[in-house]
Amino acid sequence: MKRDLETFPSPVSRLFTPQQLKGLNRLGDFYCPGDELMPAFSASGAAEGIDRLATAMHPRDLADFRLLLTLAARLPQPLLASLVNLLDQADRLGPWAKDLRMARLGAAGVAYSLYYGFAGSGGPRVRAAIGWDAAIRSSISGEPAMNQLVRDAAPDLSPTAATVEDAFQRAHSAQVTIAALIIEQRLAVLDRLGEVILRRRDEIIARVSQETGKCATDALLGEIFATLDNLEYLRKNARKLLSDRKVATPLAMLGKKSRVWYEPLGTILVIAPWNYPFYQAIVPISIAFAAGNAVIHKPSEFTPLTGLIESILQEAGFARDWAQVVYGDGKAGAHCLAQRPDKVFFTGSIATGKKVMAQAAELLVPVELELGGKDAMILFADANLDRAVAGAMWGALTNTGQSCTSIERLYIERSVFDSFTVKLVEKVQALQLGTGRDDDIGQMTTAAQVAIIRHQLEDALAKGARQLTGHSWDRQSPQIPPIVLTQVDHSMLVMEEESFGPFLPLMPFEGDDHAVSLANRTIYGLSACVWSGDIARAQRVARRLHVGNVSINNHMITEGNHGLPFGGAKQSGIGRFKGEEGLRGFCNIKAVMIDGNSSKIEANWYPFTEAKYAAMDKMTVASRMRGLGGLVRFALAGLPLESLANKLGRKGRKG
Amino acid sequence: MQDYDAIVIGAGVGGSNVAAALTAAGMRCLIIEAGRYRSRQDYPRGELDGNAQLFWNGGMELNTSATLALLRARVVGGGSIVNQALLDEFDDIALDDWRERTGITWFSTAGMAPLYAEAKASVSIQQVPVEHANRNARIFKQGFENCGFQCKPLQRGQSGCRHEEGNDCIECLYGCRLDSKQATPLTSLQRALKAGAKLLTECEVEAIAEQAGFSEVHARLADGRPVSFRCNSLILAAGTLGSNALLLKSGWQDRLPALGQGFYCHPQFMYFARYREPVDAQRGPFQSYKSDDAGFRQQGFKLENVFAPPIGTALMLPGLGLGHQRQMALMRHFACIEVAVRDSHPGSLHLSGQGRLQINKELNSEDRQRAKAGYAAVERIFRSTGAEQIHSGRFGIGLHLMGGLRLARRPEEGCVEGNFRLFGSRRVYAADASVFPSAPGINPSLTIMALARKAAAHILEDAR
C-alpha cells in the first residue's frame, strides 16, 4: 500500500500550485525587478528552486507562505504594490507590526534566497552582476574516515535473528506454564488486565494519539472501550467455549464416547497494523492467551508504542515471556515467521498479506489474514435519511477513515441522491479537525498514506469527479478534512483501491440488482451496510453481498459485538477473528473418542474373512435403510459380525 | 527497546564533548541527532541549500516581535559545522557574574583554567594569519587605529585554511570543505565514536521521561517511525532552543518553575559601509580581527569583523526594488562590521498553543543603549576610513543562544544544579549552552566544551 512520494509527477513544484508559483513570480519582481545588468526575478527562473527552500520550512510557515502566494497571484497589480510597500515599512513600525515584519521576511526572504541564491537559469548572470566569486579552491581528495565511522555507529534498530529466536525459545517454555493454568486462572489475569487498562487509559490514549495522530475520542472508543469490551466477552464466554464438547456417537460405535477438546496451539505470532495499535495488540494477545497460547506480538514500525504493551501486561500479572513484543519492520516480521510459530495472525494490507502467506506456505504455518476492504454502503430511498447521513459520516470518517471496515463507497438510490448529498455536505462541513477531546477528525498516521489520498484525489479530479468539500487541504498536511466526491465511477482509483482516508465518494443506483452488482464489483469482501426502512428487503440484499460482515441500518456494529466473528471474504482475508470462531481459531481442535478397556475385538480389525465380508456387506446395506426396520436389520447384521470378529480375533484364521 | 548507560540528545558542541568524555570512561553511550551527517564531500554548496539543509526551520526562526532572527544548526556537529570557530576564554567580568548568580566557586579564571586547557588541547587552535587578511579586515584594523580602539587577531579552531591556494572561508559557513574548521565530527565526536559510542542521525527526540529506575527517550526517525530508548543517565545537549523545547514538550514546566526563563542571545547588528574601491570582503579569511577594547567591554558590546553572503546581505540592506538591486550590484564595495551586544535583559521560551517554540526576547533600554554605543563606534570607524555610505542591517541576529536551563542555586532561579543535574531529577542532565546563567559577552563555544567536561565528570560520579 505504500507508494513513494517522489513518484508523483509535478513539472515545476511538488509543493506549490501553478497559481502560487505565478504569485511567487509577481512578488519576486517587486523585490528584484531587473535592469540592463540583471534579469527580473520572473525572467531568472529563480522560482524553479522554490521546493529546495520550502521543504525546510516549518509546516505552519509553509501554510502561511502559500496563503501569501495565493494572495499575490490574485491581487491587482496596484494593490499588490501597496502591500509590498507596506510590508517594507514594517521594520520601522512598533511591536504591533510583527505580522507585517514576518510577512516581509517571508516574502523578501524567499525572493532574495532564490534570486541571490542563484537558483534559476539566470543565476550566473546575477552572480556576475554582484561580483560573487567566493570559492574553495584547494582540492582535497579521499573519503574522510568519519563517513565509515558514522555508518558503523548507527545502532541497529531491528531485532537480530538471534534475538527473535531467543524470544521464541522463551515463548515455547512459557507456553507450558500457561497451559498448566486452569482457565479460571487465565481469566483472572485478563480481568486484572482490564483494570490496569482502565486505570491507565489517559496515558494509553496520549501515547496512541501521539503515534497515530488520531483524535482523543477515536482513541477512547476504538482502543480502550473496544478492548475492554472484548475482555468482558472473554470473561463471560471463554470458559464455556473452551470446555470439552460432547459429540453424539453413531450406533455402530455403541458404547464409546465422542469429545472435542480445545487445546492451545502453542506460540501465536501476531503481526499488527498501525491503525489501532493498542487494540490490535491487546485483543489478539488476550484471546490467544485465554486459549492457553504464548504470544509474540510484532507491532507496526510506525506505531510501536514502545514499552507500553509490556508494561501494561506486566502490571496485570503476565509473566515476562507469556506475551513478548518484538519491534521492527517487515524484516522483523519475516524473522519471526521463520521461527515457525504455531499460527500467524496477520492484520494489514493485501500486499503484505500475500508475502506473509507465501512465507507461511513454505513452512506450512497456519495463517489467519485480516486484510483491507473497500466497504460499500447501500442506501435505499426509504431509509431514514438523517440517520443515514450521520451513520455514513461516522462509518467513513472514524479514525480518519483509517479502518479496514470504514465505508469507502456510497451507493445512494437515485431518487434521494441529491437530498442525501446536500445533507451530507452540510454535516461534513461542521466537523472539527484536530486531535483533542473536542475534535472529530484526527490526522493521517503515515506520510505514505497521505500520498495515497493525494494521488487518489488527483486521479479522481482528473477523471471528472466533483469535489464538494475539503478544498482547504493543501495536499501535504496529514490533517485531511473530509472529502465528499460526486460524479465518480469505477474507472477511478478512489472507487477501486483501498483509500484508508477521509473520502466519501457518492454514486447513484437504481434498483436492488444494480446496487448489488456495484457493491460486489471489487476484489475486496470485508464488510458492507444496507440502509432501508424495509428490513426484509435489506436482508435480501445483504445476503447477496460477497462480504464477511454486514450491518443493516448501521455500519461496523458487527465488530462491536465481540460474540460475532470478524473476517473477510474474497481478497479481504482468510479465517475469522473474535467470537466463538475466533477463540477456537487459536486452538488445536482435538477430536477424541473414548472406548472401554474390554476384551472385545473390533469387527473391522484383522483378520478379514469371507464370512466377515458377507456380514459386513449386509450391515452396509442396512445402514442406508431408514426407519425402525433399518435399525433392526442393522442390529441383526451387526450381532453375528461381532461374535465372528471376537472369535477370529482371538484364534486367528483357520488354515 | 534498547538500553544504554547514557543517552546524549544532540550531537552539537556540548553533546559531542560530553559523549566523548563519558565513552572514554567506559559508558555505553547513544547520541541522538536530528540532523544528517555530512562530510566535506557533501556539505551543501552555497547559501540557499546551506540555510535549507543545515538549519532548523530553514534558518528562519524569529522572536515573537520578528525583530531578531535566531540561527541554530541541525546537522551532526551542530553549531560547530556552521559557526566561525572563534574560541575564547571567558574573563573575570563574565565568570564573576556567573559565580555570583550560581554560588559555584570554580567559576573563576583559576577554577576554569584546567577545563579550558583540556578543551583547548582537544582541538587545533590557530591565529588567523594576518598576512592574508582581506580588505574588509584591514579597514576594520585601520579604523580601530584611527579611533584609538584596541583590536587583536582572532584565535580560531582550525588546522590550516590554505589561503595561499586562494580559499575563501566565507564558503565554510555551510561546512568547511577543507576539514580545517575544528567541527566536532573531526574532534570530540570522532573520539566518542572511535571509543564505541553509537550515533543515531536524522532522529528527532520528541519527549523524554524519567521513571523509577531509568530514563526514557521517545524519538522519531526521518521516515516517521517512532523509536524509544531507555538509559540510565540522560543528557540534554540539543542546544538552547532544542533542550528547552524538549523539556517544555515533555511537560517539565511543573517540576521546573524556571524552565525557559533567562534566555540570552548576544543580539548582533550588522552595518555595511560602501567604499569607492572594491573591498571584496568575500575573499580570503572570513574574519581576522576582533575588538579587544576595555571600554567596549564595559559598555557591554564588542565589534566583529564579518561579512554576509549574498542572500544575507540582500535581506539586511534597506530599500526595495531597483534601488535595492543597484546596492546589491555594489556588493564588492561593501565592508561590514557587527555590533554584538552583551544582553543584560533576559528573554523567555514558551510553547505556543500549537506546540511550537515561542521566543520572547527584546532589548530593554539598557541593551538598546549598548547597541547604540556599539553603533557609534562602528560609525566612527567607517567614517575614519572613507566610507561613502553606511547602511544599518534591517534586523538583529542571534547566533549565541544561551540559557533557559540556567545553572542555579535554587529551582526558583534556574533548572540545573551545580552538578548539571536538573533540579528534582535523579538522572537527567543538561550539558549545552542552555545552562549558561547569563550572557557572557564572549564567544561561547570554548566554554560549552569546558562545561561539558565538567558535566561528564559529575555524571560519571553519580553513576558510580
Ligand SMILES: Cc1cc2nc3c(=O)[nH]c(=O)nc-3n(C[C@H](O)[C@H](O)[C@H](O)COP(=O)(O)OP(=O)(O)OC[C@H]3O[C@@H](n4cnc5c(N)ncnc54)[C@H](O)[C@@H]3O)c2cc1C
Ligand atoms: C553562524 C554562527 C556562527 C557562530 N560563530 C561562533 C564562534 O565563532 N564562536 C563561538 O564560540 N560560537 C559561535 N557560534 C555559536 C556556537 O556555535 C553555539 O553557541 C554552539 O554550537 C552551541 O552549542 P550547543 O551544544 O549548545 O548546541 P548545538 O551546537 O547547536 O547542538 C545542538 C544539536 O542538537 C540537535 N538537536 C536539537 N533538538 C534536537 C532534538 N529534539 N532531537 C535530536 N537532536 C536535536 C541539533 O540539531 C544540534 O545539532 C556561532 C553560531 C552560528 C549559528
